[in-house]
């Protein structure tokens with residue numbers, strides 16, 4: 001009675017044990033999902049608090065492959081097509097598989113429709129979550145200028161402004177995008193891609209060896225397992241790398257998840273860990289210049305949080321909105337984690353620096369929870385007063401009483417609240433604004449060091465270690481208007 005057997009097996013899975021989802025373990029190839037709350041903090045804004053200012057640094061949305069990766073997909077396709085073989089079981093689909101790119105000049109590099117939707121949804125979500133923007137108001141956002149990043153900023157803005165009947169009045173309710181040069185070496189720290197402006201940064205990146213070495217420990221074993229389903233064709237380690245990438249990519253491009261079903265859970269965990277090493281040692285806390293590169297954004301936002309919403313610096317000629325959005329690439333998120341001092345120390349000894357051979361289940365630095373497509377690191381400034389009263393008296397025509405409030409700061413990574421080390425005394429494990437700014441200005445500034453010096457830019461007369469672009473319009477920005485028409 002195989003049917004009854006299956007029912008029995010299904011019934012024995014505890015209700016709280018969600019099925020393993022490879023798309024939540026595909027690192028930078030994962031379409032966006034909310035990260036689990038690793039610190040056990042509720043996702044909600046604590047009772048008695050409102051967010052009055054917030055800043056997001058966001059990776060672009062889901063996209064087609066980079067040209068190099070696309071070449072790998074085409075080579076795999078040629079291998080599947082140009083040989084005569086028998087495939088069975090989990091691989092029975094490969095003779096009929098075609099790469100999900102059907103318009104080569106317009107797809108590789110660019111956003112997919114899933115990426116556009118992710119960006120639009122973030123706009124809708126943040127408009128509702130914070131309620132900063134009245135009907136008819138505009139918003140300005142900042143973006144690195146590669147097309148897929150600008151397109152993410154554009155779809156975000158459209159989602160953010162999508163309420164009301166503005167489709168017929170496109171002169172109202174417009175967004176502006178301040179577009180910054182992308183991955184150039186002459187804007188230094190004053191950039192949403194500052195790693196490209198720090199010459200020393202690449203010398204601290206040891207991710208290539210770490211990742212290659214770790215992949216060698218599992219890819220051949222997977223190939224050997226899968227080759228038992230093939231007669232006349234032999235998969236190698238390179239093919240396994242491409243096939244695992246295709247799970248996330250094809251899921252977001254055309255919804256086909258057949259490659260996700262080919263691999264076992266433990267094989268996904270190895271694949272994910274290779275990307276954890278890639279980001280930890282490449283752009284995260286394992287690169288000694290990571291915090292240096294992430295600090296300027298953190299300092300700029302911390303200073304704006306001290307000023308409060310809708311204020312600018314003394315030298316400012318732009319007043320940033322209460323919601324300060326910056327759009328960029330995956331490698332510019334881990335430096336912000338490093339600058340904040342997150343995910344690099346643990347009560348459990350031996351977790352960091354990440355082991356090159358043995359994944360620790362206690363690690364919180366996980367690429368899938370940080371840099372999926374449209375992943376983000378966010379800081380929120382909260383105003384918290386007494387808990388809301390159970391009973392209120394309203395007098396006609398009189399404005400409600402204001403409660404006096406104190407300010408706190410919360411970090412969110414892909415929506416999950418993350419505790420700031422040693423600073424969790426506020427509501428919902430938040431950090432008081434005063435302690436947060438002291439932490440940034442003293443502890444984290446000392447760890448990051450001086451950008452110009454550490455990056456080796458002392459001889460460049462116009463090198464800058466500050467990110468001022470949120471308040472001071474740089475010389476070579478381009479501004480684009482986003483209408484809804």
Ligand SMILES: *[C@@H]1O[C@H](CO)[C@@H](O)[C@H](O)[C@H]1NC(C)=O
Nearest residue numbers: 074077078079080081082083
């Ligand atoms: C291999 O397959 C590709 C894709 O089907 C095809 O374009 C190419 O001509 C084939 N090459 C050979 C040597 O058969």
Ligand SMILES: *[C@@H]1O[C@H](CO)[C@@H](O)[C@H](O)[C@H]1NC(C)=O
Nearest residue numbers: 136137138171172173174481
């Ligand atoms: C939005 O920006 C447009 C273009 O600069 C301007 O014409 C319009 O008045 C602005 N709308 C609001 C509500 O500020």
Ligand SMILES: *[C@@H]1O[C@H](CO)[C@@H](O)[C@H](O)[C@H]1NC(C)=O
Nearest residue numbers: 184185186197199457460463
């Ligand atoms: C920027 O890159 C160019 C071209 O590679 C190089 O000539 C120049 O020295 C670099 N500038 C800095 C500040 O590193």
Ligand SMILES: *[C@@H]1O[C@H](CO)[C@@H](O)[C@H](O)[C@H]1NC(C)=O
Nearest residue numbers: 186187188190462463464475
């Ligand atoms: C710094 O000077 C170089 C060389 O004159 C120039 O190309 C670059 O745009 C300048 N950078 C900034 C941020 O002004």
Ligand SMILES: *[C@@H]1O[C@H](CO)[C@@H](O)[C@H](O)[C@H]1NC(C)=O
Nearest residue numbers: 285286291338339344352353
């Ligand atoms: C991360 O931890 C390692 C090991 O303790 C340390 O060498 C490194 O400086 C830390 N990185 C940051 C950004 O704090």
Ligand SMILES: *[C@@H]1O[C@H](CO)[C@@H](O)[C@H](O)[C@H]1NC(C)=O
Nearest residue numbers: 397398399400401402403404
């Ligand atoms: C409450 O605060 C708002 C914003 O600061 C202010 O406009 C309003 O007048 C205050 N209401 C009272 C009753 O003081």
